[in-house]
Amino acid sequence: MADNTNATNTGDKAGTAETAASTAAARPANEQARIAPAAHATRHTMTIDGKEISYIANVGTIPIDTPKVRDASVVFYASFALDPTATGKTDPSRPVTFIFNGGPGSASTFLLMGSLAPKRISVPDAVPVPAAPYTLVDNAYTLLPVSDLVFVDAPGAGFSSILDAAKPELWSVDGDVAGFSAFIRAYLSQERRWNSPKYVLGESYGTTRGAALAYRLQQDGVALNGLTLISNILDYAYTIDTSDQFYIGYFPTFASVAKYHGRAASGAQIADHLQAARAFANGPLRLALAAGASLDDGTKRRVAERYAELTGLDAQYVYDSDLRVVDTRFRKALLRDEDRIVGRYDGRVAGYDLDRLNDTETFVVDDAYLDPAYSSLCNAYLRDELGWSGRDERRGFAALEWNSTEPGKGWVWWHKQPDNTKSSWDASIPFPNVLPDLAAAITHQPTLKVLLGNGIYDLCTPFFQTEYDIDHLGLPKPLRGNVAFTYYPAGHMLYSSEPSLAKFAADLKRFYAADASGLAAIDERPAEPAPDIHL
16 A cells, blocks of 8 residues: 555545535435445645645545435445645636446446546556555546546445345436436535536446436436547447347457467558458458358358458368357467467456366456456555545445346346437337437537547457447537547556556547547547448
């Protein structure tokens, strides 16, 4: 644990963080104290770019209601704000950013400890992480100079509690979005931030939540200034391996991981290799998969050979897979001759498996490397340095039964589409596709700006699928520039690589400084050639 000599316990809320009633209900003080442990504030200083800044860290909870259950969840947050007593004034134009992981049902541990907070974990990149003790350092890449930060644990995860009676509502796509909207609005009331610029940053399933939340907040009277989505999954239809698009979306990430491990494109630049992979995936591979059983054997073999050339797999293996290599098999096959597998969350990571011939891994190697370090240091940081003394157990994930479809036990994946989409009025679908929500949010509020961050070695949420999704967002042409792509030489937790984190922080500062009309200067997505369509 890093030295905490620059932190001073201030007991209760400090500065602008004065206690106020949750908007969920006007509760008497004694009832509020019973439901939610008192917030705890500490003052800190750090030096960024040679300049000392003072900030206040708050750890606390806010109770939220659902339509059916009062005090359905007591939601934990860790917030960081510039100390107004150090500057002598409060800046009304200063943004506040709400940050959450995904899951669904995940705590904010990884983003809190690894990304944009004033402190971050320091662990080796893309290699096994030794056991404790771990190191906490001042974060030179914190977003705090630009925005106040609020990290949020999902109901039932981290230090957030949930009542059993509320699980059928909150453990669902739409109930989760409604719950986060309720929390944000309660926080804005509690901290007097209703007139501040507002941003949301979500990762993984947090991008599913974030896209839907941008639209839901508009319905609840809150307009976001900006939305940052990293490691995106916006349409679950293409997470199913019966879809041709599933295989097309993964292909360029297969190619990037193969190059990283020296199995493809020797001597080529990664950008050139990825462009070749994109062109193959969107051209020959797409046509071959669409042909199905009608594809002749000679063409199938040529496609398999080019597939193998770009990904380092054996051409016969690709051919025998009918050109459809699922991600779990790729992770096992790429380095099989070394008795190693590559990570799901970060394809740069390679480890060992107990059953090298099985198509599925015994465990996810990169998660096994990082999770104990992040979880252990998060517990120590929140308790020992920030003074949290509430709930004893910190859960990485809510206690969901992942194979259950029963409301209240498993996650309810149905999602109600926004009004006025091309689907029927008030339609619900049995999996989340939040592209209509994102399109509606941007169309309803044309000043909304969106940044999509993508790790090129992410084998969990492949970047090429996100490109496909945004190409099918359906925005009017004048609004298509409201969305910008950035790319990072890392995996799913793109901030776990320090060079990637440095770039991410710089990109965010440019994003916050720009308006929607200026995102072209940030957008890194390479231009694609127009499709060659002959009629």
